Amino acid sequence: MNILHVTAECYPVAKAGGLGDVAGALPKYQCRARHNAMLVMPMYQTAFLEKNKWEVHHKGRTNSGNYFFDYTIIKEKTNKLGFELFLVDINGLLDRPKIYGYDDDAQRFVAFQIAVCHWLTDWKVKPDVVHCHDFHTGLIPFMFKYCFNFRPLAKVPTVFTIHNAEYQGWMSWDKSMWIPEYDIWRAGLLEWKNVINPLASAVKNAWKVTTVSPSYMHELKHNSNGLELLFEYEKGKCIGILNGIDTEVWNPKTDKYLEAHYSSLTVNKGKKSNKEMLCKTFELDIDKPLFIFIGRLVHEKAANILPDTIGSAIHQLNKEVNFLILGSGDPHVEWLLEQLKKIVPENYNCVIGYNEQLSHIMYAGADFLLMPSRVEPCGLNQMYAMRYGTMPMVRRTGGLNDTVTDIGDEGWGICFNNAEVQELVNACKRAMHVYNNPKVMTALRKKMMKIDNSWENTVDKYIQLYKSVLLN
Numbered sequence: 001m002n003i004l005h006v007t008a009e010c011y012p013v014a015k016a017g018g019l020g021d022v023a024g025a026l027p028k029y030q031c032r033a034r035h036n037a038m039l040v041m042p043m044y045q046t047a048f049l050e051k052n053k054w055e056v057h058h059k060g061r062t063n064s065g066n067y068f069f070d071y072t073i074i075k076e077k078t079n080k081l082g083f084e085l086f087l088v089d090i091n092g093l094l095d096r097p098k099i100y101g102y103d104d105d106a107q108r109f110v111a112f113q114i115a116v117c118h119w120l121t122d123w124k125v126k127p128d129v130v131h132c133h134d135f136h137t138g139l140i141p142f143m144f145k146y147c148f149n150f151r152p153l154a155k156v157p158t159v160f161t162i163h164n165a166e167y168q169g170w171m172s173w174d175k176s177m178w179i180p181e182y183d184i185w186r187a188g189l190l191e192w193k194n195v196i197n198p199l200a201s202a203v204k205n206a207w208k209v210t211t212v213s214p215s216y217m218h219e220l221k222h223n224s225n226g227l228e229l230l231f232e233y234e235k236g237k238c239i240g241i242l243n244g245i246d247t248e249v250w251n252p253k254t255d256k257y258l259e260a261h262y263s264s265l266t267v268n269k270g271k272k273s274n275k276e277m278l279c280k281t282f283e284l285d286i287d288k289p290l291f292i293f294i295g296r297l298v299h300e301k302a303a304n305i306l307p308d309t310i311g312s313a314i315h316q317l318n319k320e321v322n323f324l325i326l327g328s329g330d331p332h333v334e335w336l337l338e339q340l341k342k343i344v345p346e347n348y349n350c351v352i353g354y355n356e357q358l359s360h361i362m363y364a365g366a367d368f369l370l371m372p373s374r375v376e377p378c379g380l381n382q383m384y385a386m387r388y389g390t391m392p393m394v395r396r397t398g399g400l401n402d403t404v405t406d407i408g409d410e411g412w413g414i415c416f417n418n419a420e421v422q423e424l425v426n427a428c429k430r431a432m433h434v435y436n437n438p439k440v441m442t443a444l445r446k447k448m449m450k451i452d453n454s455w456e457n458t459v460d461k462y463i464q465l466y467k468s469v470l471l472n
């Protein structure tokens with residue numbers, strides 16, 4: 001089957017979060033299952049672009065409203081990622097160092113989607129299915145069906161995966177001029193609550209819609225940042241498929257970012273070496289349990305409760321715990337986390353920013369991973385942590401619910417119900433209890449490392465889904 005993924009991120013080309021991890025792994029494992037998966041994304045200015053060899057695959061000229069532009073599709077020459085990788089170059093618009101965060105992001109991603117549609121219209125062999133990810137690609141299912149210029153794509157099936165429904169890409173109606181001329185009677189299929197809503201549009205127009213865990217699919221009908229009724233209405237074409245993890249990138253035996261490798265047999269020794277390195281670098285006491293948080297410092301991740309939680313836990317647990325945070329996001333939370341260094345320097349440290357290598361060393365060296373997320377469509381961090389023998393401490397929501405079982409229910413993690421400071425502190429107290437019982441801790445580490453969350457288990461679910469649309 002010929003599958004084309006369309007996405008704004010893909011590890012290791014350009015990654016801001018979990019979307020990048022999934023987009024870098026799913027096509028690779030689809031190819032291993034003998035399908036022809038390809039991926040197209042914007043051409044940002046990244047190290048990956050400079051370090052690899054490219055050939056020009058297609059050149060075209062099109063427009064987004066009054067903005068006429070030339071675009072070039074380049075293809076990576078060696079299949080380095082295990083699948084064919086195409087980048088869309090639009091001079092001045094996409095070729096920038098960051099993925100997101102520019103004032104004209106909306107226009108950038110609309111132009112990207114138009115270029116992809118324009119290219120595919122010209123391409124003689126059409127993919128069997130086009131798989132779009134998150135709102136940056138959410139207008140594509142509509143454009144395929146209703147833009148006059150893209151008529152040859154009208155029958156190409158589209159699947160849309162929601163990695164995060166909190167971000168919907170809202171645009172006021174005056175931006176509709178950016179979208180190539182379309183059947184005006186279908187304008188309602190672009191909007192939700194009187195604004196253009198690319199995520200809602202994708203849910204309406206894609207042939208199938210998936211979320212990255214079954215629990216999250218269920219939750220969206222009750223809590224989806226305004227789209228609850230839409231998900232209820234469209235539930236017939238929606239399905240939750242749990243993410244996998246790339247067990248080659250995330251493997252403590254071979255991880256290229258680690259100096260001390262280990263397996264479940266050598267887990268205590270391996271984790272100790274990595275913890276030593278972390279504790280030395282961040283001036284923390286190796287004998288105390290190390291709790292970490294890695295991720296975007298935003299409301300949905302409940303990052304705002306971290307500063308108080310850390311302060312209270314250090315106090316209530318008589319300074320017998322250490323915390324290390326890696327992340328960036330809300331400037332106020334960043335500031336509070338920085339200030340905390342001055343208050344509890346012996347038990348806490350943080351790195352504000354994005355650091356792929358450090359994240360791997362932290363998963364390997366920590367004892368516990370905090371994930372108090374208010375919303376978590378799937379969550380990869382807890383699965384990485386488990387693979388590295390680090391106990392996940394999670395709020396029971398979304399994909400966290402589907403992947404972590406509490407130690408009280410014969411599981412391997414610590415679960416709690418509310419994103420509140422004292423609940424998280426209490427969870428730390430339970431964690432301390434386990435930590436102080438080395439035999440139990442070791443057994444749990446070995447147990448969680450054996451859990452198989454690999455993509456091999458999941459790929460077939462997507463293939464079955466694609467097949468169901470091909471039969472229509």
Ligand SMILES: Nc1ncnc2c1ncn2[C@@H]1O[C@H](COP(=O)(O)OP(=O)(O)O[C@H]2O[C@H](CO)[C@@H](O)[C@H](O)[C@H]2O)[C@@H](O)[C@H]1O
Binds near residue numbers: 016294356359381
């Ligand atoms: N400062 C930093 N430095 C280094 N690495 C960092 C980092 N901040 C985050 N990361 C990395 O980014 C990834 C985060 O993945 P998650 O799935 O946990 O969250 P995210 O909200 O980005 O993804 C969304 O999409 C994914 C994929 O579908 C869903 O699992 C998730 O629930 C949904 O919110 C991990 O690889 C993590 O290590």
